[in-house]
Amino acid sequence: MSHIIPTPLFEKTDETKRLFIKSLSLDERNVNGSVKDDFYDFIRKLELPVGNDVVVSFTHDFSLENEEYRLEVNEKITVYSSGEAGKVFALQTLKQLLFEYGRTIPFIAIKDKPKYKIRGFMLDVGRYFYPVDEVKLFIRKMSLHKLNFLHLHLTEDQGWRVEIYKYPLLTQIGSVRKKTNFNHRQHKGYYTKAQIKSIVKYAHDFGISVMPEFDIPGHSRSALACYNYLGCFERNLPVADHWGVKHDVLCAGKESTYEFVEDIVDELCELFPDKYFHIGGDEVPKHRWHLCPHCQAMMKKLGLNNEDELQCCFMNRINDYCAGKNKQAFMWSWDLKDDKLLSENLGFTKCGDINTGGRPFIDTSSKAYYIDLPYGYISLKDTANHKLYDGNCLGAEATLWTEYVPDMKKADKMTYPRLGAMCETVWRGENSYEQFHNKLDYYYSYLDKNRIGYSKLHFANPNRVLGFLQRLWFEKRQLTWEGLSNIFDDLKVKYIAKKNSNL
DSSP states (O other), rough: OOSSSSSEEEEEEEEEEEEEOOEEEOOOOSHHHHHHHHHHHHHTTTOOOOSSEEEEEEEEESSSSSOEEEEEESSSSEESSSSHHHHHHHHHHHHHHHHTTEEEEEEEEEEEESSEEEEEEEETTTSOOOOOHHHHHHHHHHHHHHHHEEEEEEEEEEEOOOOOOOOOOOTTTTEEEOOTTTTTEEEEOOHHHHHHHHHHHHHHTTTEEEEEEEESSOOOHHHHHTGGBBBBSOOOOOOOOOOOSSSSSBSSSSSHHHHHHHHHHHHHHOOOOOEEEEOOOOOOHHHHHHHHHHHHHHHHEEEEHSSHHHHHHHHHHHHHHHHTOOOOEEESSOOOOTTTOOEEEEEGGGOOOSSTTOEEEEEETTTTSSSSSOTSSSOOOEEEHHOSSSSSSEEEEEOOOTOOOOSSSHHHHHHHHHHHHHHHHHHHHHHOOHHHHHTTHHHHHHHHTTTOOOHHHHHHHHHHHHHHHHHHHHHHHTOSHHHHHHHHHHHHHHHHHHHHHHO
C-alpha cells in the first residue's frame, strides 16, 4: 500500500509489475493551464523530464460523481472522472505516487471519493493582508490536500480588504491601520475587483469554490471609520489598531445600515459566483444597541424583548436578502431560521445541541481546527483524533485567524502538519492519531519536496513544559490596552446618550 494522504477509498497494487517512466506529460487538451503548470512544476522538482514517453490520458466516466475519480497505472496512466474536480484530485494522487515510487511505479488501481461535501480552509486577510500571489499559493496547498472550499474572511475591525465601487472610502481609509498593538508600523492592503476575480478563477481551476465573509454587525470598525452614520452614535472612529472585540458595531435600528449591507452584498455577489455567502454574526457586544434610540425604537416596532433578539432579526433579514440573490448564508454560531445553513463553532456554540432542528453545519471546532492557536492548546493529536458528527455535518473547515500569523512562514508553521490530519478525517470520514502518525515521516518529506514549511513533531505534540511556554507566548502577545479602551469608550457613549436624551 502507498502512503497517499488522504488515504484513498480503494487501492490495489501489483508490486510484481511496474511502469518505467523516462519522461512524463499530460494530455493537455483535457487539463486547464493552472493545473498543468502545477503538475509540471512538481515533476521538475522530482527531476523527472517533461516529455512524451508516458502521456497521462483522461477519460470521461459519467458513472462517477463530480469529485470521484479512478486512477490506473499499468502499461499507461489513465485518469477517469466526470468532473474537473475529480481530475484535479486524481493528479494530486499521481503526484504522490511519483514522489513515493519515482520513475518505476507499480501497477496500481485506485478508486476514490470524499466522505464529506465541504472540506474547507478559512484565511483571515482582515487582520493581516496576504497578497494575491500568496492567496493563490494557499489554493495550491489546499488542492494538494484535496480540499475544495476556500473561505475568505475579508472584513474586520482592523482592515477592509475588498474594493467596493459604491463606497470607495472602504479601501481608501478602511484598508489602512496606523499600527498593530504596540508595533507602530502601518499595515495596509486590499484586493481590487479584478484581483478577486483572478483569485476565484484560479480556485475554480483547482476544483475549489470560494466563499466571501462580510462580517456583520460586529467586527465593523473599519467600515465605521469610513462612514460614521453606520454606527449608533455616529462617532468619528479610526480603523482599529489593537486586537480584541470592539464595542462599536453596525447600528441595527437604522434603515441606512441595511441599505449599506445590501449594497455590499450586491457587489460581492458579482465577484463570488459560488453558492455560499458568509455574513459573520459572531462577537457582537450589545453595549451600543442598549443605549441607542434607533435600536430601541426598532425593538419596540418589532416587539422584541432584548438586544439578542434584535441581532436575530438583523441576521435573518440579511440572510433573506442573500437568499433573494440565490445565496445560502453561513454564519458563526448564532440563530438563523431553522431551515438555513449554519457554520457552527462547536467550541462556543450558542445554539444548544447542534444535531437538533435538522440544520446542516460545518465543523470548525475551536478544540481541533483553530490552527492559528499554539500547539500547546491544540496539538496534532487533538486535530487527528477529532471526530466529525454524522447526520447534518457537511464537513469541516480549518480556520486560520491571523492576529498572530502575519506572514506565510508563520502560517505554514501553524497549519502543517495539522491540515494533513484534518484532510484525512474530512476525506475518509475517519482518522486517528495512530493512523496519521504512521504516515507522518512520509508527509513531512512530501511537504519538504513541495517547499512547504511545518512544525516538527516535538513542537506539534509538545510536552507539558513546551506546551506551557507556547501558551505563555500566546497569552503575552494578547496583552493590550484594549480592555481599558473599551471601558473609557463605554463611559463616553453613556454620556453622549444621556446628553441626547435630555435635549
